[in-house]
Amino acid sequence: MAARRDPASAAPPRASRPVEDRHFVTALARGLEVLACFRTGSVLGNQELAVRCQLPKSTVSRLTATLTRLGYLIQIGESGKFRLGTATLSLGSAMLSKLDVRQVARPWMEELAAQCKVEVALGARDRLSMIYIESCRSPRPPAVVLDVGARIPVATTAMGRAWLSAIDGHEREEFLERVRRRDAAAWPETKRGIERSLHEHRTLGVTCSFGEWQSHINGIACAVRPGDGLPPMAISCGGPAARLSPRQLLAEVRPRLIAMVARIEDALTLPNGRARWSA
Incomplete structure (x- = not known):
């Protein structure tokens, strides 16, 4: 593809x-x-x-x-x-320096990247893209080098689809209408991929994109809710399709990713239910 x-x-x-x-x-x-x-x-x-x-x-x-x-x-x-x-x-550095989620998530992201030999990234939505706010690489050469600040599309990536799974239905409908207007020709296939990912999120706990963003890249992702009024984010795990099959991602990486996200959300939340925000 x-x-x-x-x-x-x-x-x-x-x-x-x-x-x-x-x-x-x-x-x-x-x-x-x-x-x-x-x-x-x-x-x-x-x-x-x-x-x-x-x-x-x-x-x-x-x-x-x-x-x-x-x-x-x-x-x-x-x-x-x-x-x-x-x-x-x-503007960017002031925002990033205040995001506790980056500081909390990075050690676990590094551990997951090393254990599973995948690229692990934390992203937030900006317009029709997800923008990387943290990134950890595996010891192996990456398929695509994406650092903090890199942008990837929402509609065709696992990270973007995880964000879509975390927002409310009304916001999702408005967003998808913008995607449809932007590229009407690609919309039918894009819509099928998104609907499939929403089902995956309900049944598997992650969203998937196997060769749909770029034909040589496979990835899965899970939504992260940092709390304190911040919008949902997402953490993705992926890499070259030649050495990272969908089966490997789902069987080996998926449970570790889900567990990691749960630890991050627990660490961000104080006993009174409010997320920490750096002073």
């Missing part, structure tokens, strides 16, 4: 709001949409950003000029193109 296009590489979904919402700052939303277009190593010009954000080029030019002045973008020489600036580091 050919590798699927990551929806994150296309335009981010436009921010939607009721017309009467007086507290919605359109200019701010548009600036954040511009920043959301950039991925690891992205270099984009105003014309590309205008297409992705579905905004007039003149509007995008003003936004990029402002973001550049504030340090959120850096203009590359005289090319007229931009990449993310160092000011964006403060």
Whole structure:
């Protein structure tokens, strides 16, 4: 099966709001949409950003000029193109440093990666993607090198499907409608895979993606509920299909993954039921 296009590489979904919402700052939303277009190593010009954000080029030019002045973008020489600036580091690093779930999960993730020789990753949802917030590699060479900050699609990956299994039905329906609109041609097959994964989660405790995201990668995942008002996350285990079969993942890795997630959730929860949040 050919590798699927990551929806994150296309335009981010436009921010939607009721017309009467007086507290919605359109200019701010548009600036954040511009920043959301950039991925690891992205270099984009105003014309590309205008297409992705579905905004007039003149509007995008003003936004990029402002973001550049504030340090959120850096203009590359005289090319007229931009990449993310160092000011964006403060946003991501401040959030990551406060996530107890990363600190709690990492030792167990490292242990699982070493024991089962799999890649273990913790991710949270951002738009139509899951973004890695922690990653542990097995001693063996990985099929795909994905570090913290990497993005993978929700709809075709085990990690994304685990997140889908953890949210409520109304939120899931709204999200899947966005996926359908983004790629109507692929939707029937995508929908079948998601429905199968939701059934797997109910019966097996994990979601699966065997060659559906990339043909040479197999993976399973389990939802994590960090509490304290944070949205559900997911931990995935996977690797090259050539040495990591679905049977091995389900028979050997699955029980360890489920047990690990239970330990993480227990460790994050105090006796009064509230999750810890770093000071």
